[in-house]
Amino acid sequence: MSNIVNKNQSNLDAALFRLNLERSSHMSLQAQLISALRTLLNETQAPSGLRLPSSRVLSLELSVSRTTVVGAYDQLISEGYLHTKMGGGTYVADQIPHLAPPVRTSNDRPEPLQAWVPFQSGIPDQSLFPHRLWSRHIEKAWAKPDSALLGKPDPFGWYPLRQAISNHLSAWRELDCRPEQVLVTSGASEAFEIIFRGVHRSDAHAAIEDPGWHTLRHVLGSLGAQVHPIRIDEHGFDADKITGAASVAIVTPSRHYPTGISMPMPRRTALLAWAARANALIIEDDYDSEFRYQGHPLPSLAGLDGLKRSIYLGSFSKLLSPALRLGYLVLPDALISSAQDYLAQFGSRASLVPQPALATFMESGEFAVHLRRMRRTYARRQAHLIAELQESASLINVAPDPSGMHICASLLPSLRHHATDKLISNTARGKGLHVKALSSHCILPEPPQGLVLGYAAFDEKIISTAARKLNQLLIKLAKANGSNARG
The missing domain is CATH 3.90.1150.10 (Aspartate Aminotransferase, domain 1)
Known part of the structure; x- marks a missing residue:
């Protein structure tokens, strides 16, 4: 018997043994079995000549009487779906074209997703991603998984990854933080949801950049926040333009999106002074600061602030691949318990599967090599x-x-x-x-x-x-x- 025939036979046997008959149904078990077998043979278009299990074997598998299976087989033989051979055995009939469903045409297939188009922004070159190295880290993590990976997940994320993020920020952004302050997210949208529903008022007034990330106002609006756009000038975001109603400012100081302007140090210190006076919160979205080609980047706002009134956002979507769907928050100590309470109630949306692989990828130094x-x-x-x-x-x-x-x-x-x-x-x-x-x-x-x-x-x-x-x-x-x- 060829490999293809073996495979078809195995698929048919598996499908037969998965049949489910409802004893509480108004239909008899035999009628249910006839209908299920007829549907199975139509939908799978099982090749002719495949042998069905004996009535004794199938009755044991389905926990029904042998009489029920024999009756179902006899009915489908009379309808032309099955036939018997000399010497015993029941097989799929040679031709049942009048009963087979129409063959799907190519027009029934969904259109393939369109590839990235020049000049779409914010997308890394995924063809240069070290796929072979990455696959090794995935296999190492899940071939023999750490027992902690199989238990109840920490809503803040896999601790070794949080440790690796902490080390990365210290080396690349001069931001000193502990792994306990790092919270792994599924991306920016979840990050803002945690902030505005978990650690800050959802109806807060937020000062945002204009021009800025165009999705942000919709995300904040869905969370109940009020946005106060502030026009970016040649020096970036100006804290002096923040109105008295705002209790939070959301900025991209390393490189204002999408203008590319970097906020100079006087503007940064002015923003930190505003936050101290107004007892307000600064959310620093540092979305692609690792890709700097000239000079040394200015310190992060969160680093200058010592993580007192600042929350730092980062993402791996632009550094590695959008398919990872992983980002992170770095929280002040005062907000950690509120975030824990929120996640204990609503859970995290960040997948655990790539987290241990990303942790070892970063710890090995391969992440830094890739960034360079x-x-x-x-x-x-x-x-x-x-x-x-x-x-x-x-x-x-x-x-x-x-x-x-x-x-x-x-x-x-x-x-x-x-x-x-x-x-x-x-x-x-x-x-x-x-x-x-x-x-x-x-x-x-x-x-x-x-x-x-x-x-x-x-x-x-x-x-x-x-x-x-x-x-x-x-x-x-x-x-x-x-x-x-x-x-």
Whole structure:
């Protein structure tokens, strides 16, 4: 018997032995068995010639009388589903086309998910992820799992991972914290849910950046918080513009998203002074500070504050892969018990499966090696993108950014007078480009005009092709709309 036939036979046997008959049903057991067998043979399209278990074996497996099985077999033989052979045994009939369901066509299959499109931002190059190394850490963690992994999980996350995060922050961000202050999350949305429902008032007034992460206002709104947008200037977030109602400020000081501006030290100290005066909370979202290409990053706000009035957010989605769905919070000591009480009631959404592997990946030094490799790669890609966009130098201002995974190109008057960033964004979509309009990240009126261009996930060849399309699009829009204006 071939391997394929063996496999088909095993699949049929397994399906038969999984049949479930309800003794409380108004249908007799024999009628239920006939219906179940008929459905099984139709839906699985079992190949002809496969042998069914003997009536004695199947009756024992299903805990029914042998008479019930014999009656069901006889009925399906009469209907043409089954047949018997000389010498005994019941088999799937050779041809039952009039009873088989229609074959599914290719149109019934779901469309495959679309790959990342240039210039989507915030996405790491997952083709350069060390998959082989990662698989070893996964196998090591779960081939013979630590007994603690099989017990009740700690809602704050796998302790060795929290220790590894603590060590990483000390080395890379000069943020001294204990593993007990680290809370592993499934990402930013859960992090804000824990903050606003677990350790802070859900109806709080929150000062946020404008432009900023466009999803944030929707996340906060769903939690009941009130948002107070503050326009980012050339020096970033200005604490002097915070209104008296705000009890929390949410900022990305290392690299304001999406403008790329870094908050200078005077602004940082001013924000910390505001938090002390107002007895307020600062939430520092440090989403991609590890990717810095020039100079040394300024200390984190949480580090300057000593984690007294600051909560620090980090994510592995941009550092490694969005598929991990892992991030973390670093909490002040005063908020730990509140977070524990909240998670004890509602639980954590962070999967435990990748956590021990990520812990050993970080502890081995391979995580740091990967970050340094990506930092060099992304720096080259940024320089390549800027060079490829020189053809549009009279239309957009593209300057090197000392860090990050995207650049923000501002529209110059020569283009801004003829096209908005949203028009450019919509037109680019038809060319197969994902060019985010800077104004779509704004809440306040009179938003700045610019284009958010991600480069981290795309190699130089893809960047060159996409940049040529964008250059042609910008030049065409400027000429066409300029001619219309003159006409």
